[in-house]
Amino acid sequence: xxxxxxxxxxKSISKVYGEGAAKTYALKGIDLEIHDGEFVAIMGxxxxxxxxxxxxxxxxxxxxxxxYFFKGIDVxxxxxxxxxxxxxxxxxxxxxxFNLLGRTSALENVELPxxxxxxxxxxxxxxxxxxxxxxxxxxxxxxTPAELSGGQQQRVAIARAIATNPIxxxxxxxxxxxxxxxxxxxxELLKSFNETQGITIIMVTHEEDMAAYADRIIVFKxxxxxxxxxxxxx
Amino acid sequence: MLWNAFSLALREIRRNVLRSILTILGIVxxxxxxxxxxxxxxxTTAQVTNSISKLGSNMLILSPGQEKQGPQSQxxxxxxxxxxxxxxxxxxxxxxxxxxxxxxxxxTAVYGxxxxxxTAYGSNNDYFIAKEWxxxxxxxxxxxxxxxxxxVCIIGETVREELFGSQSPLGTKIRIGSxxxxxxxLLKEKGSASFGMDQDDLVVVxxxxxxxxxxxxxxxxxxxxxxxxxxxxxxxxxSLRLLFRDRRNIKDGEDDDFHVRxxxxxxxxxxxxxxxLTMLLGAVAAISxxxxxxxxxxxxxxxxxxxxxxxxIRLAIGAFEREVLLQFLVESVVLAALGGIIGIILGLxxxxxxxxxxDLPFVLNEGIIVLAFLFSTLIGIVFGYxxxxxxxxxxxxxxxxxx
Numbered sequence: 001x002x003x004x005x006x007x008x009x010x011k012s013i014s015k016v017y018g019e020g021a022a023k024t025y026a027l028k029g030i031d032l033e034i035h036d037g038e039f040v041a042i043m044g045x046x047x048x049x050x051x052x053x054x055x056x057x058x059x060x061x062x063x064x065x066x067x068y069f070f071k072g073i074d075v076x077x078x079x080x081x082x083x084x085x086x087x088x089x090x091x092x093x094x095x096x097x098f099n100l101l102g103r104t105s106a107l108e109n110v111e112l113p114x115x116x117x118x119x120x121x122x123x124x125x126x127x128x129x130x131x132x133x134x135x136x137x138x139x140x141x142x143x144t145p146a147e148l149s150g151g152q153q154q155r156v157a158i159a160r161a162i163a164t165n166p167i168x169x170x171x172x173x174x175x176x177x178x179x180x181x182x183x184x185x186x187x188e189l190l191k192s193f194n195e196t197q198g199i200t201i202i203m204v205t206h207e208e209d210m211a212a213y214a215d216r217i218i219v220f221k222x223x224x225x226x227x228x229x230x231x232x233x234x
Numbered sequence: 235m236l237w238n239a240f241s242l243a244l245r246e247i248r249r250n251v252l253r254s255i256l257t258i259l260g261i262v263x264x265x266x267x268x269x270x271x272x273x274x275x276x277x278t279t280a281q282v283t284n285s286i287s288k289l290g291s292n293m294l295i296l297s298p299g300q301e302k303q304g305p306q307s308q309x310x311x312x313x314x315x316x317x318x319x320x321x322x323x324x325x326x327x328x329x330x331x332x333x334x335x336x337x338x339x340x341x342t343a344v345y346g347x348x349x350x351x352x353t354a355y356g357s358n359n360d361y362f363i364a365k366e367w368x369x370x371x372x373x374x375x376x377x378x379x380x381x382x383x384x385x386v387c388i389i390g391e392t393v394r395e396e397l398f399g400s401q402s403p404l405g406t407k408i409r410i411g412s413x414x415x416x417x418x419x420l421l422k423e424k425g426s427a428s429f430g431m432d433q434d435d436l437v438v439v440x441x442x443x444x445x446x447x448x449x450x451x452x453x454x455x456x457x458x459x460x461x462x463x464x465x466x467x468x469x470x471x472x473s474l475r476l477l478f479r480d481r482r483n484i485k486d487g488e489d490d491d492f493h494v495r496x497x498x499x500x501x502x503x504x505x506x507x508x509x510x511l512t513m514l515l516g517a518v519a520a521i522s523x524x525x526x527x528x529x530x531x532x533x534x535x536x537x538x539x540x541x542x543x544x545x546x547i548r549l550a551i552g553a554f555e556r557e558v559l560l561q562f563l564v565e566s567v568v569l570a571a572l573g574g575i576i577g578i579i580l581g582l583x584x585x586x587x588x589x590x591x592x593d594l595p596f597v598l599n600e601g602i603i604v605l606a607f608l609f610s611t612l613i614g615i616v617f618g619y620x621x622x623x624x625x626x627x628x629x630x631x632x633x634x635x636x637x
Binding site: 101113 | 238242245249250543544546547548549550551552553554555556557629630631632634
């Protein structure tokens, strides 16, 4: 890796669940650096610790041991609100289960992070609409998740993730619930955000086809990084 | 931030109409049932108190025989009173308004084809003063009618209704027992007293007429004395006792063979009964408050657990813990207050409806309205807020994965 400061830097990160005899390691001390603008795919069998690593990177979970620097900041030193601010200002999340608010229109779902950011209403609506246009859903902005297909729901989630102009998008199995056509659409979108806006993308997947979109593939096994290679990209 | 939380909370309420309605409903039922229960209890108590006061509160009743516990019954061995006793009271006792000798007899009253069994009371005009009777039509007995014991009578509303239907009874002749007498007055309806006794079921005749034609003796079975306003009934009672011990030659150390009953004491007894009634209703209300509270609690808990994932999503996209909590607090307050207000309106409507239907007085009890409102909304808020607080302090990922 280059000598410039890494955007994300994990040092000897481990994560323990349970106590005593039931104690299990999800991560067994991993070191990882990710730089600005990378498109990283994290692969591995279930239970290999890939999702745990991503949740720690996204400040949704905290490590048991080790140090995590985000933009040079030691995240362990941050309180809950400061972590919320990191998520609010720098991260966009995409989940396998979409995690949209039910009975809430696509527009309002996308608008939500902007509300928490305190963006004024007119500007907020503009950004929301732009984000929906980027994912091709401006026509169904007033539909609720129940009225949208799985692919459309995931695109709403992507719009929500990019509406705040994050520097990192964390996608946990974004295509896990989608068929191959919809998966391709989602991956193309992510790829384009990475290429045109320089958003760093970290994606957990177990599908080779999807990982192929990434520039770098990291393989987890039993809580450790087994392989970390630069791929040519798709 | 407050405005944000407020608008987010209102959005959530609008979005989840069913859940919101269920929450509101729980509070509405809790508040409305307590208000209706307690205020109907108050109405009943007021009604009972009202009918007790119609008995007359400054009234003493002099009866022969010793006072007995339990149901009133005459001591057959004791000597009854006579006209001289009445005169003696009028002469000797100060501070009295009316002295009404009273004897009664069960009679069948007949008019045309109608007949009705009632009680005939023989007395004088003081009877109407002491018992606070008013006349709908006609008038009291004249002095000559009283002296001569003429066959005239004044009837109560129940007797009028049974015998005359819608017709006016004045001037007609009815038969009481085997004697006919002219109706010269109709008493204003009093309604039933608290014992369920119909006060309007009576025929009043001059005492002498009753004695001569129905009972056949000169005896008077009791004397009702009305004490002037501002005069203590206790002192009059004591004067009466001394007078009658003397008149009846009761030696020192011997017990009275008569007794004076003070209506005030009876009213006190009855009032304590209605107080018990109020307390009972209060207990019922308290239980319904708790039951209502548990209902509210359940709905709030269920919906908040359901919403743990929602809290996870909000945290993941960068909401502060306090923003999520404020939103839930505002939601709880709005729903609880709305439910409380609707509950108050519903409770009042129920109370008004029932009091109208049963002809009870409407008594506004602001205290219970405030109490029911505060209690229910407090439960709504507490159980809306604290489970949300628990969820909001979780790791975002744990809240997100919550099933």
